[in-house]
Amino acid sequence: MQTFDALVVEESEIGLLSGIRRLRVEDLPEGELLIEVAYSSMNYKDALACSANGNVVKTYPFVPGIDLAGVVVESSDGSFRKGDEVVVTGFGLGVSHYGGYSKYARVPAAWAVPLPQGLTLKEAMVLGTAGFTAALSVQALREHGITPDKGPVLVTGATGGVGSTAVAMLAKLGYKVAASTGKADKHDELLALGATQIVSRETLTPDNPPPLNKQLWAGAVDCVGGKSLAYILSSIQYAGAAAVSGLMGGTELPATIFPFILRGVSLIGIDSVFVPMAKRTEVWRLLASELKPDNLDAMHREISLAQVPEQAKLFLAGQSVGRIVVVP
Ligand SMILES: NC(=O)c1ccc[n+]([C@@H]2O[C@H](COP(=O)([O-])OP(=O)(O)OC[C@H]3O[C@@H](n4cnc5c(N)ncnc54)[C@H](OP(=O)(O)O)[C@@H]3O)[C@@H](O)[C@H]2O)c1
Numbered sequence: 001m002q003t004f005d006a007l008v009v010e011e012s013e014i015g016l017l018s019g020i021r022r023l024r025v026e027d028l029p030e031g032e033l034l035i036e037v038a039y040s041s042m043n044y045k046d047a048l049a050c051s052a053n054g055n056v057v058k059t060y061p062f063v064p065g066i067d068l069a070g071v072v073v074e075s076s077d078g079s080f081r082k083g084d085e086v087v088v089t090g091f092g093l094g095v096s097h098y099g100g101y102s103k104y105a106r107v108p109a110a111w112a113v114p115l116p117q118g119l120t121l122k123e124a125m126v127l128g129t130a131g132f133t134a135a136l137s138v139q140a141l142r143e144h145g146i147t148p149d150k151g152p153v154l155v156t157g158a159t160g161g162v163g164s165t166a167v168a169m170l171a172k173l174g175y176k177v178a179a180s181t182g183k184a185d186k187h188d189e190l191l192a193l194g195a196t197q198i199v200s201r202e203t204l205t206p207d208n209p210p211p212l213n214k215q216l217w218a219g220a221v222d223c224v225g226g227k228s229l230a231y232i233l234s235s236i237q238y239a240g241a242a243a244v245s246g247l248m249g250g251t252e253l254p255a256t257i258f259p260f261i262l263r264g265v266s267l268i269g270i271d272s273v274f275v276p277m278a279k280r281t282e283v284w285r286l287l288a289s290e291l292k293p294d295n296l297d298a299m300h301r302e303i304s305l306a307q308v309p310e311q312a313k314l315f316l317a318g319q320s321v322g323r324i325v326v327v328p
Pocket of ligand 1: 045130158161163182183223244271273317321322
């Protein structure tokens with residue numbers, strides 16, 4: 001391999017420009033593992049990395065891609081050998097360290113998880129960072145004691161990456177899933193994914209919401225935040241919890257203290273980036289077994305590196321649907 005393709009985002013007089021460039025291994029950042037990338041994926045953060053106002057990447061030129069699955073071709077670390085299949089998500093990948101939108105990537109060995117038995121490299125990226133985040137959220141609710149018999153779990157941003165994978169995982173575990181979406185034409189797809197009820201996005205942002213609402217949901221997987229999270233907290237059953245990972249609806253949380261002090265409701269923060277390795281490995285094992293959605297094929301679409309910039313626009317407009325696998 002003399003040179004290889006990568007999607008490079010560069011600064012120009014008219015703003016950021018993305019294009020396919022030929023890179024050499026010497027162009028890649030330091031790391032013990034050189035990986036031949038089989039698949040990467042697109043997440044909302046990747047769209048921000050390609051965008052001038054994204055505030056995700058500090059220095060350009062840059063190769064985005066916050067996750068990858070591939071095969072080790074060189075290792076100077078005793079834990080991995082040539083030929084090992086690995087998954088890398090989070091840490092600095094695709095943010096401060098060249099990412100997965102490249103035929104080859106070089107990363108610290110401490111970032112890599114051995115591909116768990118039960119997942120192919122492609123399936124690992126159909127799940128990707130979104131699926132990993134959904135799994136962290138679902139596990140947080142389970143660890144909180146929210147079992148399927150406790151009542152329905154609400155999932156917001158349900159047609160997106162985190163949302164759709166969360167719907168599929170919860171349905172597989174036997175939960176009743178209320179899927180909230182702003183896309184009126186995607187209700188049937190969400191029901192096919194395992195949702196038992198559709199909640200329109202507007203329902204979650206009423207004018208003048210009461211501090212405490214009817215107790216509608218045992219828990220919530222929320223990647224939207226903002227005003228709707230405040231409403232969700234007011235609608236969670238006694239001793240329930242909301243696992244929050246995202247900010248599609250804004251960064252403010254205009255909530256009151258009442259759900260916490262009168263109903264014992266918990267708000268659980270979910271971060272997928274710096275999850276310690278023991279938990280990371282365990283969650284990937286679960287993603288390959290009891291949390292693995294049955295319908296991964298129907299849940300994703302493949303795109304090439306050249307198609308990433310157009311797809312990024314859809315993400316930024318809130319119009320991306322399901323999981324997008326990137327083939328470098
Ligand atoms: N904490 C972490 O470690 C972590 C990890 C991964 C992702 N995230 C965050 O989670 C969020 C989702 O990421 P993703 O990759 O799943 O993105 P995505 O695929 O674009 O999904 C986001 C979904 O949110 C809904 N949405 C879009 N605009 C909205 C708005 N203005 N108000 C309310 N809902 C809106 C849409 O679903 P509907 O049309 O179905 O409503 C959209 O498909 C992002 O904020 C991302 O930064 C955080």
